[in-house]
Structures are given as C-alpha cells and as structure tokens.
Amino acid sequence: MNSLVILNSVIDEIGSALLFFVNILKTLMRRPCSRDELFQQIWKVTMQSLVTTGLAGFFVGAIMAVQFTLQMREFGALGYLGGLATSATVREVGPLLIAFMLAGKVGAFTSAELGTMRVTEQLDAIRCLGADPLQEIILPRFLAIICASFFLLGLGLVMSIGGGILLGGLLAQVSVEEYLRHIPAIVTLSSIANGLVKCFIFAVILATVCTYKGYTTTGGAKGVGLAVVNTAVSTMVGIVVADWLTSFIADVAIRAFVGSPF
Amino acid sequence: MIQFEKVVKRFGPRTILKELTLHVPAGEILFILGTSGTGKSVLLKTLVGLLRPDEGEIWIDGQEVSKFSEIEYLGIRKKCGMVFQQPALFDSLTVFENVAFGLRRHYRLPEAEIVSRVHSSLAAVHLPDASEKMPGEISYGMQKRVSLARTLALRPQVLLFDEPTTGLDPITTASVNLLIEELSRQFSTTSIVVSHDMTCALSIADRIIMLDQGRIVEEGSPDHMKRSQVPLVKEFLAEVVT
Ligand SMILES: Nc1ncnc2c1ncn2[C@@H]1O[C@H](COP(=O)(O)OP(=O)(O)O)[C@@H](O)[C@H]1O
Ligand SMILES: [Mg+2]
Numbered sequence: 001m002n003s004l005v006i007l008n009s010v011i012d013e014i015g016s017a018l019l020f021f022v023n024i025l026k027t028l029m030r031r032p033c034s035r036d037e038l039f040q041q042i043w044k045v046t047m048q049s050l051v052t053t054g055l056a057g058f059f060v061g062a063i064m065a066v067q068f069t070l071q072m073r074e075f076g077a078l079g080y081l082g083g084l085a086t087s088a089t090v091r092e093v094g095p096l097l098i099a100f101m102l103a104g105k106v107g108a109f110t111s112a113e114l115g116t117m118r119v120t121e122q123l124d125a126i127r128c129l130g131a132d133p134l135q136e137i138i139l140p141r142f143l144a145i146i147c148a149s150f151f152l153l154g155l156g157l158v159m160s161i162g163g164g165i166l167l168g169g170l171l172a173q174v175s176v177e178e179y180l181r182h183i184p185a186i187v188t189l190s191s192i193a194n195g196l197v198k199c200f201i202f203a204v205i206l207a208t209v210c211t212y213k214g215y216t217t218t219g220g221a222k223g224v225g226l227a228v229v230n231t232a233v234s235t236m237v238g239i240v241v242a243d244w245l246t247s248f249i250a251d252v253a254i255r256a257f258v259g260s261p262f
Numbered sequence: 263m264i265q266f267e268k269v270v271k272r273f274g275p276r277t278i279l280k281e282l283t284l285h286v287p288a289g290e291i292l293f294i295l296g297t298s299g300t301g302k303s304v305l306l307k308t309l310v311g312l313l314r315p316d317e318g319e320i321w322i323d324g325q326e327v328s329k330f331s332e333i334e335y336l337g338i339r340k341k342c343g344m345v346f347q348q349p350a351l352f353d354s355l356t357v358f359e360n361v362a363f364g365l366r367r368h369y370r371l372p373e374a375e376i377v378s379r380v381h382s383s384l385a386a387v388h389l390p391d392a393s394e395k396m397p398g399e400i401s402y403g404m405q406k407r408v409s410l411a412r413t414l415a416l417r418p419q420v421l422l423f424d425e426p427t428t429g430l431d432p433i434t435t436a437s438v439n440l441l442i443e444e445l446s447r448q449f450s451t452t453s454i455v456v457s458h459d460m461t462c463a464l465s466i467a468d469r470i471i472m473l474d475q476g477r478i479v480e481e482g483s484p485d486h487m488k489r490s491q492v493p494l495v496k497e498f499l500a501e502v503v504t
Pocket of ligand 1: 218273278296297298299300301302303304305
C-alpha cells in the first residue's frame, strides 16, 4: 500500500516534469529568449564546469588506459590501446561522465538558484511585471545546459586522450603516435553519433529536471535544499535509465537494419 | 472596483479560501488581517492570476477575470500592482533596472520616459540616490522600498501589499506605513493591505477585514473593529500599542 502511494507520486512527478518540458518547448517555438542572455548562461555553465570536466576527462582516459592495458597485454594487442580506449570514452563513458559532472555542479546550482527565486517570490514578481519566467529565466538556462554539455564533452574527450597517452606511455610504453594511430579506424562515425545522441539525451534530462525542480520549489530555505537533493537523485537515476534505454533501442535498431550488431 | 464572489481555492485536499465574498470600492484602503497561514497571500495571488481559483468569480473593473489567459492577465497586472512580502528584487540587476523592469515589459516607452518614471518612483519612496546600487548593497528596509518603487513605476490603479511591514524594525515599519498611506492618498489608488499589524490597520484603513481559515469572521470600519466581540479580533486588539 505504502509503496503504491510512493509509486503513484513518482509517476505524478514524472508526468508534471514532462508537462513542464513540453511548456519549455512551446515557449521556445513561440517566444525564444534573448540571445545575449543565452550566451551569458552558456558561458556561465561552461566556466563553472570547465576544470572539473577537464580533470575528470583526463582521469577517465588514464583509467581506461590502465584497464585496457591489463587486458590487451595478454593478447599482444597493445597497438589498439588508444583506439579502443577512445572509442569506449566517446560512445559511453564520456557522455555519462559529463552528465554526472554537470548534474553535480550545474544541476545543483540551477535548481538552487531557481528555487531561491521561487521562495523569495522573484518568479511571481516577474509575472506581475509583465514578463514570462519560462521565457526569460528558464529557457536560457535550459538551452545553455544542453549547449554547454557538447562543449564539455569535446573538452573531456581531448583531455581523456591526453590521460590515455600519458598512462599508456608510462604503463605499456605505447608511444604517442602508436596510441593515436588506430583512433580514426576504431572510433567510427557511428560511435561518435552514438556519443552525441547520448550526450544530448542526458543533457535534456538534466536540464529538464533541474529547472523543473527549481521552478516548483515550495517551503522556504528547507525547500530549496530539498529541491537540490532531489535534482541530484532524479537526474542520476534518469540518466542511468536513459542510458540503458538508448543502448537497448540502438541495439534493436542495428539488429533490424543491419542484421547483426557487428 | 474589485469583487470576489464565492471564491474557492484548494491545494490538494486542503481548502484555503472557502467561498470568500469581498467587495472593494475604488479609492478605499482595505486592510485584511489574519494569523499566518490563513490564506492572505493566496487571496492576493488569486486576484492577479498568479494562482487560479477553483470556483467562484473575480471581477475587476466590470470584467470577470478568473478564466483569463496568461496574456489577458497582463492587462490586469498593469492595473493591479503587487508588492510582495519579500523584496523579491532581481539580484543581478541594479536598483534602476529593477524599477525599470516592469516598464520595459508592460509598456513600450522611450528611454527618457523610463528614466524619469524610475527616478520619480524612487523619489516617492524617499530613495532618490539609490539607483546605481545593487540590491545586495542596500539594507533590507531599503530593498522593500525599492520593491515598492518598482510597483509604483507602473502607476497602477490598485496597490496590493502583502505584509509590507513583517520583519521590519519599528522605525522602518512606521516609515513604510506612512508611505502606504501617503501614496494611496496621493495617487488616489485603491489599496488592499494584507497584514497582521492591527495598530497600523486602525490608523490607516478605511475598512478592516478579519480573515480566519479562509473565511471572513468580521469586517467594518476601524471604530467598528475596536468594539468587536469576535474572539480573534479581540486577540489582535490586545496586541495594539497605544
Ligand atoms: N503554491 C502552494 N501550494 C500548496 N499550498 C500552498 C501554496 N501556497 C500556499 N499554500 C498553503 O496555503 C495556506 C495559506 O498560505 P498563505 O496564503 O501564504 O498564508 P498567509 O495568510 O500567511 O499569507 C498555507 O497553509 C500554505 O501552506
Ligand atoms: Mg503570506
């Protein structure tokens, strides 16, 4: 009984978040936000997460290099280290990592900022002063998170290749040239597309959840804290579920069109 | 000017406003008193369409507005300026831009007109020199006055105040109360002040309404309220400083 109530409220919440997302899209179609405000937000989001994403990207590259080295040494296939590590990062680890990083940093920041605007009645004041908060406040933040995740994905990838080269060199004496040689062959267009689609989907989930949670905050300072925690939890869960779903759908699609996954 | 007819507002299972009926003639200063959580803010927010009533009608200037679209409500919000309980200033904008915000959205005015309106509004709240400051750099009492100036800049016919003096020190409270009376009379606006300050209500109001649990339990002139036998009113009267 109790779990049924919880399930019900979770479904309700997902429903309202989807409705909120649709409203953002409608606003985007009818009255897009000002370009200045959008660029300002993109700049802010990117700057906020530049260092964290760069560092995380570097270490992901390093970790991948270590893991692949351990396995590939046995097969004498170290020449493919760079290609495989990069491919795995592009397809899966990169987008997932960027999304988690952004959820922790930008997601939390955005829901706290919007939640504070809600509980201090700024969002009500905006409406009374003749503006649409969805258009002027939510939309630029929403779009900025999506745009910035692509920049940060690119940065993360470059850094991860750097990390991979360093560790590959130290651990397996793979030279820079050797590390890079097979990247173009193994990192195919389809794996890049896969990574970009995932990055986009995760960013949309993050942007929707954090703006929704912030916008619908109630209950003073405590409510803002709750909104931030809920944003972190819901985006993480949402992203993992979406990751599984996209992998699943991609798999089905490939089987349907190509016949076999390889 | 403003009429609530049997307005009901619910949040989930809780009914906040219970068939509330209320008439406010033009030019009146009406005080709505009540303890915290009885729905005073909800009442003001339903009037300007920030919240929608579940039942009943709301009439403003001969128009039934409760079914208005968000776009149609813009006209109402020009006419009825709301001053929120918190200053609700935008922290990233200067005081000047905060006050100009509504003018830039609601009207298409030449910049010179905006500048002059902002300055006259700031002068009206006795803050002529604050325009280049950021909200974070001025005191809470000043922020509340800037917030008042931001609403005044629209030159509304109706002023709605949500607990204008809650959380202010006695001196600032006195000055804000004076300001409310001054501005209401000077611009001959209709004013609805939500408050739990009986002292101030008795000195400024034309009429006082006591709200309890979403219902009106007593209403009348300040003199009438002073003689009221309703228990809640007597409790409020006990707090009055004379
Ligand atoms: N947006 C909302 N969602 C749910 N409940 C609300 C909302 N706004 C107000 N309430 C509830 O309505 C009641 C009246 O609130 P309010 O009008 O703010 O009281 P006050 O008279 O102190 O201004 C409170 O119990 C509050 O919890
Ligand atoms: Mg209130």
